[in-house]
Amino acid sequence: MTDTFMGMPAFPDAAREAVADGVLRANLRRATHTIRDKRARAVAELADWDRLRAAGKAVKDHTLRHLDRYLLQLEESVTAAGGTVHWAADAAEANRIVTGLVLATGRREVVKVKSMATQEIGLNEALEAAGIAAYETDLAELIVQLGHDRPSHILVPAIHRNRAEIRDVFAAEMGRWGRPAPDGLGDDPRELAEAARLHLREKFLRAEVAVSGANFMVAQTGTMVVFESEGNGRMCLTLPETLISVVGIEKVLPTFRDLEIFLQTLPRSSTAERMNPYTTMWTGTTDGDGPSAFHLVLLDNGRTDTLADEVGRQALRCIRCSACLNVCPVYERAGGHAYGSVYPGPIGAILSPQLRGTGSEIDASLPYASTLCGACYEVCPVAIDIPEVLVHLRERVAQGGPVTREGIRVRVRPAHGHTAERAAMRAARLLLDRPGALRAGERLLARARRLRPRRLPGPGRAWTDSRELPELPAESFRDWWARKRGDQGDGHVRKGRQDRQDRQDRRNGLDRGGWA
Numbered sequence: 475m476t477d478t479f480m481g482m483p484a485f486p487d488a489a490r491e492a493v494a495d496g497v498l499r500a501n502l503r504r505a506t507h508t509i510r511d512k513r514a515r516a517v518a519e520l521a522d523w524d525r526l527r528a529a530g531k532a533v534k535d536h537t538l539r540h541l542d543r544y545l546l547q548l549e550e551s552v553t554a555a556g557g558t559v560h561w562a563a564d565a566a567e568a569n570r571i572v573t574g575l576v577l578a579t580g581r582r583e584v585v586k587v588k589s590m591a592t593q594e595i596g597l598n599e600a601l602e603a604a605g606i607a608a609y610e611t612d613l614a615e616l617i618v619q620l621g622h623d624r625p626s627h628i629l630v631p632a633i634h635r636n637r638a639e640i641r642d643v644f645a646a647e648m649g650r651w652g653r654p655a656p657d658g659l660g661d662d663p664r665e666l667a668e669a670a671r672l673h674l675r676e677k678f679l680r681a682e683v684a685v686s687g688a689n690f691m692v693a694q695t696g697t698m699v700v701f702e703s704e705g706n707g708r709m710c711l712t713l714p715e716t717l718i719s720v721v722g723i724e725k726v727l728p729t730f731r732d733l734e735i736f737l738q739t740l741p742r743s744s745t746a747e748r749m750n751p752y753t754t755m756w757t758g759t760t761d762g763d764g765p766s767a768f769h770l771v772l773l774d775n776g777r778t779d780t781l782a783d784e785v786g787r788q789a790l791r792c793i794r795c796s797a798c799l800n801v802c803p804v805y806e807r808a809g810g811h812a813y814g815s816v817y818p819g820p821i822g823a824i825l826s827p828q829l830r831g832t833g834s835e836i837d838a839s840l841p842y843a844s845t846l847c848g849a850c851y852e853v854c855p856v857a858i859d860i861p862e863v864l865v866h867l868r869e870r871v872a873q874g875g876p877v878t879r880e881g882i883r884v885r886v887r888p889a890h891g892h893t894a895e896r897a898a899m900r901a902a903r904l905l906l907d908r909p910g911a912l913r914a915g916e917r918l919l920a921r922a923r924r925l926r927p928r929r930l931p932g933p934g935r936a937w938t939d940s941r942e943l944p945e946l947p948a949e950s951f952r953d954w955w956a957r958k959r960g961d962q963g964d965g966h967v968r969k970g971r972q973d974r975q976d977r978q979d980r981r982n983g984l985d986r987g988g989w990a
Contacts, residue, residue: 482811482814482836483814483835483836484814484835484836484838484839485808485812485813485814485836485839485840485842485843486839486842488808488811488812488813488814489804489807489808489812489843491812492807492808492809492811492812493807493808497636498634498809499806499807501633501634501635501636502633502634502805502806502807502809503806505630505633506633506799506800506801506805506806509629509630509746509800510800510801512746513742513743513744513746513797513800513853515746516742516746516747516748517742517743519742519748520738520742523739526735526738526739526855527739527854527855527856527857528857529735530735530736530739530791530793530855530856530857531791531856531857533727533728533732533735534790534791534856535788535791536728537724537726537727537728538724538781538787538790538791541723541724541726541781544693544726544727544728545693545723545726545772547693547694548691548692548693548696548726548772549772550696551692551693551694551695551696551757552696552757552758552768552770553696554696554758555695555696555757555758555759556758556759556760556768557696557758557759557768557769557770558767558768558769558770559769559770559772560769560770560771560772561771561772561774562720562771562772562773562774562775563774563775564774564775564776565594565595565596565773565775568595568597568720568771568773568775569595569596569597569600569601571771572597572600572601572685572718572720572771573600573601573604573606575716575718575769576601576604576606576683576716576718577604577606579682579683579715579716581606581682581683582605582606582607583606583607583608583609583681583683584601584606584607584608584609584681584683584684584685584718585609585611585677585678585681585683585684585685585709585710585714586598586608586609586610586611586615586684586685586686586710587611587612587684587685587686587687587700587702587706587707587710587711588610588611588612588614588615588631588687588702588707589685589686589687589720590628590687590794590816590817591687591720591721591722591773592685592687592720593625593816594773594775594816594817594829595720595773595775597685597720598610598619608685609651609652609674609677609681611674611677611678611706611707611709611710612631612702612704612706612707613667613670613704613706614630614631614632614633615631615632616670616673616674617631617632617635617640617643617644618631618632619651620643620644620647620648620651621635621639621643621647623635624811624816625810625816626809626810626811626818627796627799627810627818627819628794628795628796628799628817628818628819628821629744629745629794629795629796629799630796633809633810634809634810634811637661637662637663637666638661640661640666641659641660641661641666644659644666644669644670645659648669648673651673652673652676652677653672653673653676655669655673656669656672674706678706678709678710678713679713681710681713681714682714682715682716683714683715683716683717683718684710684711684713684714684716684717684718684765685717685718685719685720686698686700686707686710686711686717686718686719686720687700687719687720687721688700688719688721688725689701689725689736689740689793689794690725690726690727690733690736691721691725691726691727691770692726692727692728692729692730692732692733693726693727693728693729694728694729694730695730695757696757696758697730697755697756697757698719698721698755698756698757698770699733699753699754699755700752700753700754700755701740701741701744701750701752701753702750702751702752702754703745703747703750703751703752704751704752705751705752707752707754708752708754711754711756711764711765712754712764712765714765715765715766715767716765716766716767716768716769717756717764717765717767717768717769718769718771719768719769719770719771720771720773721770721771721772721773722773722775722777723772723773723774723777723778724777724781724790724791736793737749737753739793739795739855739856740793740795740855742855743793743795743796743797743853743855744794744795744796744797756768775829776828776829776830776831777790777829779828780825780828780829783828783866785862785863785866786824786828786863786866786867788858788859788863789821789824789825789828789858789863791856791857791858792821792825792856792858793855793856794821795855796819797850797853797854797855798819798820798821798849798850798853798854798860799818799819799820799821800853801849801850801852801853802819802820802844802849802850803845803847803849804820804843804844804845805818805819805820808843810822812843813826813840813843814826814836814837814840815830815836815840819850820844820850820860820864821850821858821860822840823840823841823843823844823860823864824840824841824858824860824863824864824867826840827840827841827867827871828867832867832870832871838871840867841864841865841867841868841870841871842868842871844860844861844864846861846864846865847861848861872895872896872899873896913952916950916952917950920949920950920953923946926943926946927943928942928943929943930943
């Protein structure tokens with residue numbers, strides 16, 4: 475992943491600033507709750523949703539286990555259909571390939587379909603450095619681009635903006651990029667959409683080169699698939715002479731029939747629709763229909779390293795529906811920018827540290843950007859156990875590695891701030907390995923229960939500023955157990971031996987009273 479977002483503060487610092495922004499929190503709460511409620515209704519319509527979810531998980535897991543085979547099959551199918559396949563190991567190589575392809579056409583501007591992969595590699599910035607203007611055509615992405623902003627949501631990149639802010643952005647910036655906004659533009663959604671339509675229509679009609687991503691790639695046929703809601707993608711994918719698609723290698727599916735699952739689950743989980751308004755599929759090139767040249771850039775950029783992690787690899791099942799963002803209490807309050815990545819929310823908290831490594835403060839902090847409530851796992855249409863991966867990555871951060879860099883496994887210095895945690899874990903391990911010391915410590919703490927503070931001291935105070943410590947029971951579990959069994963001293967040991975003997979006698983068909 476590029477350093478587009480690097481240099482930003484770690485999540486706790488960025489989130490603290492975001493939470494203090496009342497307008498931002500109101501925008502996020504209104505939008506996430508609306509999308510969340512609509513999605514719940516759409517999913518409830520399907521009696522077999524759980525089976526679809528399990529099927530999607532199974533297909534993605536199977537594909538990831540045999541990814542090498544299906545990628546080679548995809549390359550053969552795309553090539554046979556008239557397309558050209560390029561392989562990019564990282565962001566820099568992908569940007570070089572795309573920039574070279576655009577320059578070879580003699581053009582200096584491209585129109586773009588909404589694409590997380592191109593944002594991940596910082597393609598717009600790379601094209602700009604080569605003197606090529608890249609125009610985003612998705613409405614939300616257009617808002618972000620005109621506002622010199624960054625996306626804060628996978629599905630709705632401008633979710634942090636309200637209508638009045640969008641109107642101001644259009645009025646001030648549209649004229650610098652092309653057709654200006656109409657005089658007296660209001661903040662009614664229909665007026666804003668019409669202004670964007672008129673502005674973009676000029677771009678569509680003169681563009682000779684388009685850049686896209688893809689939601690899915692079918693290895694069997696070489697077919698690319700894009701789901702969208704506005705129709706801008708259809709314009710980009712059919713009108714220009716040259717089409718360049720940058721797609722992560724994990725987006726491949728084995729057969730065309732596998733799409734049946736995701737045609738049902740992705741629209742309901744993302745836009746809460748039974749079917750997305752525009753599903754565009756293309757296979758290579760066809761004379762007299764659509765682009766005359768098609769290039770597919772297959773992007774690795776850390777995905778192979780992620781695939782090698784038996785726990786973390788499930789993040790590659792993600793179909794970018796954004797359902798996890800809309801139910802996450804942390805995202806709802808902090809917003810997407812706090813995650814310092816093009817992938818925000820729960821999925822970003824597990825995907826970015828794996829694609830970029832955990833060597834930076836941003837990426838070392840992301841696995842902790844969660845309450846581990848599990849809501850993200852419950853709504854994921856491909857059953858990614860995000861809490862499990864978060865805990866797994868926390869262990870990696872606390873231990874200080876290993877981290878993969880360009881195929882070389884290296885060990886990094888443990889992240890700042892986890893020294894006390896590691897010391898506490900070592901002390902707990904020593905204590906739990908010594909039953910006698912554990913019993914003595916429990917008795918000592920039981921007798922000191924009256925000294926229990928209402929607030930934790932030091933770093934723990936932040937946790938108890940908004941909650942009280944639980945009340946201690948009248949007696950410890952060990953004392954309760956001894957009293958319940960009526961044993962004193964080592965009586966419970968003798969009783970345990972007798973219980974084991976009784977169980978052995980029963981297995982042998984005997985009972986203390988005679989034959990069973």
